[in-house]
Amino acid sequence: MNKITDFSRTIVALATALGSGSIAVIRMSGPDAIVIINRVFKGKNLEEVPANTIHYGRIVDGDREFDQVLVSVFHTPHSYTGENYIEISCHANPFIVDDIIEVLMNHGAKAARAGEYTLRAFLNGKLDLSQAEAVAGIIQAKSRFGIKNSLEQLNGKLASRIIQMRQQLIDILGLMEIDLDFSEEEIEIIPNAQIISRLHKIEKDLSELKTSYNFAKLLEGGIHLTIIGEPNAGKSTLLNQLLGENRAITSHIPGTTRDTIHENIVINDVLIKLVDTAGLRKTRDELESEGIKRTKSQALQADIVLLVVDVSSSISDDSLNLVKESVNWIKGQVLLVANKIDKGLNQATLKKLSFFKKPLVSISAINGEGLKELEKSIVEQVSAGFEEYSDDLIITSKRQTEVIEKTTVHLYDARHVLENDGGFEFAAVDLRQALNVLGEITGETVTDDILNNIFANFCIGK
Ligand SMILES: Nc1nc2c(ncn2[C@@H]2O[C@H](COP(=O)(O)OP(=O)(O)OP(=O)(O)O)[C@@H](O)[C@H]2O)c(=O)[nH]1
Ligand SMILES: [Mg+2]
Incomplete structure (x- = not known):
């Protein structure tokens, strides 16, 4: 069992806002999602219908009918969470919603925790951590500007930039390691000055990203x-x-x-x-x-x-x-x-x-x-x-800004060592730390505590 979500369990929650309206969407995700809905669905046999199809029917348990609904069926791994996944569109009456969720729970589903769908999507590799945060960003944005930034993040713009920077660090580390291997033979693979200037460049890129957060905050507020x-x-x-x-x-x-x-x-x-x-x-x-x-x-x-x-x-x-x-x-x-x-x-x-x-x-x-x-x-x-930004990539999350600050400190330390001729082996320690910390943005390197913190800020049903 994974510590932060139990993949063996199927989760259920309301995905739309609570209240009266024309339609509410209940989502269910997990290995038994299709089996469970099929037990209470009067219509086609949902275990036999093709993936990515929508079916009209009624939700009935025993002799009680709850609503007429449309059910969308998705099969693992081609769904939002990467699991078997269904969405029930029912009439948006809080009693109906409550009753349908209760019936599904009686038949084996469990109530989803805040952010658990997106957490599963992240753990199943459907999106990286910056994209998962973008989902919350889109929902919480207070301006069209905020929505635009989060959408770009959801499209993977930030992730690809971070992956690129990490690759640059990996390249530098690689060169330093080869250099260390040849150190006995006095062969210089890469001059100190070149590494220093490459680190400088990465520090500058990170600093631009950090300032973009202040700008985003200004515009959002x-x-x-x-x-x-x-x-x-x-x-x-x-x-x-x-x-x-x-x-x-x-x-x-x-x-x-x-x-x-x-x-x-x-x-x-x-x-x-x-x-x-x-x-x-x-x-x-x-x-x-x-x-x-x-x-x-x-x-x-x-x-x-x-x-x-x-x-x-x-x-x-x-x-x-x-x-x-x-x-x-x-x-x-x-x-x-x-x-x-x-x-x-x-x-x-x-x-x-x-x-x-x-x-x-x-x-x-x-x-x-x-x-x-x-x-x-x-x-x-x-x-x-x-004006100083060469492109329009903007960071919208405080967590990401903090990761960038921590990374910058490690890069600075590495550069400082090199500038004082401290030797590649010492600088490499700082560089590896920088690499590790930077990976927290996309979630390549991340602890359960960090994940819990991020997803606790989501709403139930996201
Ligand atoms: N012709 C002309 N009169 C103007 C213009 N703007 C303001 N006024 C007049 O100037 C007078 C002062 O305008 P207000 O907007 O009350 O000026 P204020 O700066 O708020 O003044 P205080 O509240 O006393 O500090 C009013 O009689 C306005 O009608 C303008 O562009 N052209
Ligand atoms: Mg006045």
Whole structure:
């Protein structure tokens, strides 16, 4: 018996969400899946039908009928789990689902644990560990971006990259071992420097993968975008325009917005968490001061800050200083937004703003002119931290990132040994560790504890 799943037992669970609906799917996998369903299925003899076929019939046990169903039949090894496997499509009523599962259990199936189908699929070599994680990733993704990444992982993109890197390590180790065999004879098979540079390259590839995780996290969690600027610059008008609704109060009176206003929008499938804030200026008003404190805190937390300036009128020295200071203390990306262009451009103001080296984004918050360009700039800012990637392979799991970190430490140690002329035999120890750890991504080298941890995060029926 395998320690983490008992392959001799047939497992059953609901695969679709619990609740009422038109159809629910119950899946059963294991050596007796077809025998068990056949005992309660009134219709064709399912033990005699060909694989990959669907059959209409009724689920009946004794004199009790439970539902009219469709049963899909798959034979080992050509199924999701690699075992004999059936799917029952029944009417989605929780009583019906419960009863059918109970009947199947009475006839020999046992309740599946969380992730047990995908675990079996992994153990039977139907998918590697990164693909198994991708299954959970697809289901849990909070954006289309997340789904796309997980789908690519399910297609084996990450796995093939990791296998390639491991092969490079195996090649290096092989050369080092040959070199050691010939060490008595003073024949150098591969120069130290060449191994060092090859290790460098692998470390760099791993580091890119690791950064991609931060990027994925940013996009999955949404981009925090804060609108700041002097009072009356048109921040609230801009928020309303981006939202397409009259959410925030706007007025010609400076200091209209006192508290922060939070709303979400989606641009190009990316969730943007918008925050409108109180205008920044020196004030004695206690309430306004509190508002300005909040503005600063929101701007500090933001991934992107829209710094709005009214470019239709002359900018005061105080306001200009405020803009300059903001650019210094903001940690995220800054977009300088030139507003109110419908009222004309004040050339002196534009000149004063030329200290800002990046192009301004010109808009009219009131009539929406330039909004599309602004949205485009926002999207460009989002992908700005991403330029260093030579391809679009993105890691979505924390576990995978940790494996990469551990691998990098071993590679660094190996390289360090070589750089200090420590000898191949010592570097090889670190390299073997790196190779071993890296294999945890695809599951080539993996312990039961790691597997239990991963699959415990799945839902029942996956
Ligand atoms: N002509 C013109 N007027 C604008 C534009 N954007 C905003 N306004 C006007 O400028 C005034 C101030 O706009 P708000 O959006 O309230 O400005 P704010 O930056 O939120 O101001 P505070 O909340 O006081 O910090 C209002 O009268 C708006 O109608 C614009 O693009 N063109
Ligand atoms: Mg406002």
